[in-house]
Amino acid sequence: MNYHRMVEIGFNVTLTKDIDASIYNGTNIQAGVYNPRVFFELDHKDIANKLRSEGANVISFHFPELDIFEPEKLLRGLEIIRKHYKTGLVTIHPNAGSYLEARVLLEKNTDRIQELDVILAYENFERKRNKRWMSCADTISTMPSPVTGLTYDTSHVPLNRDILADIQNAAPRLRIVHLSNATKGEGCTQNHKPYEEGSLDLEPALKHLYHHDFKGQIILDYNTDEATKLRDFEKLRNRFRAP
Numbered sequence: 001m002n003y004h005r006m007v008e009i010g011f012n013v014t015l016t017k018d019i020d021a022s023i024y025n026g027t028n029i030q031a032g033v034y035n036p037r038v039f040f041e042l043d044h045k046d047i048a049n050k051l052r053s054e055g056a057n058v059i060s061f062h063f064p065e066l067d068i069f070e071p072e073k074l075l076r077g078l079e080i081i082r083k084h085y086k087t088g089l090v091t092i093h094p095n096a097g098s099y100l101e102a103r104v105l106l107e108k109n110t111d112r113i114q115e116l117d118v119i120l121a122y123e124n125f126e127r128k129r130n131k132r133w134m135s136c137a138d139t140i141s142t143m144p145s146p147v148t149g150l151t152y153d154t155s156h157v158p159l160n161r162d163i164l165a166d167i168q169n170a171a172p173r174l175r176i177v178h179l180s181n182a183t184k185g186e187g188c189t190q191n192h193k194p195y196e197e198g199s200l201d202l203e204p205a206l207k208h209l210y211h212h213d214f215k216g217q218i219i220l221d222y223n224t225d226e227a228t229k230l231r232d233f234e235k236l237r238n239r240f241r242a243p
């Protein structure tokens with residue numbers, strides 16, 4: 001199928017050893033494993049084969065909880081991702097630590113990460129939650145490391161944040177948009193809902209990505225069942241189909 005637009009649409013899939021890959025036939029996925037211990041226990045050769053034989057296209061990987069503060073472990077993980085899933089675009093979470101420390105360690109390991117041909121697309125988080133070295137999307141713009149980029153998560157921002165402005169400002173480093181909606185209010189926050197169901201107005205950002213021919217990935221990052229992800233994947237893919 002021919003897509004004029006360069007954007008790739010996909011959705012998040014958590015890998016398990018018994019994954020039923022058949023439901024992902026003909027789709028694009030950001031494969032992921034949240035827990036590093038579980039990640040290193042899985043048989044990635046087997047899982048990647050299952051996905052491939054069912055026609056699921058892994059377009060990036062979500063490898064959240066290992067940061068550059070544990071460089072050897074991180075690099076071991078990246079090597080596995082590269083080897084079995086054939087993707088070099090990896091979303092990771094900034095862990096606790098200082099910006100400066102992260103910068104030094106990224107510099108020290110740049111050659112090895114470049115050898116693997118990997119981009120670490122760091123994900124933004126709201127500052128109040130934790131002591132991550134990066135919270136705002138702006139932070140990554142000041143990180144000079146050529147092996148880093150941004151995964152912008154629309155659920156990880158305060159209610160009144162201007163998502164369109166964030167996306168415009170981050171454009172040069174923006175590799176992935178984690179798209180989902182949220183209901184945010186007094187004492188209750190529900191994140192990672194279907195992109196049309198919540199209090200965030202995502203339309204301006206989506207229109208912008210469409211009209212400016214975004215060359216990265218839009219990944220539906222949902223806490224829903226797989227059927228809902230598949231439904232919205234089809235919907236969004238049709239929307240971004242040219243012209």
Ligand SMILES: [Zn+2]
Binds near residue numbers: 123153178
């Ligand atoms: Zn996310």
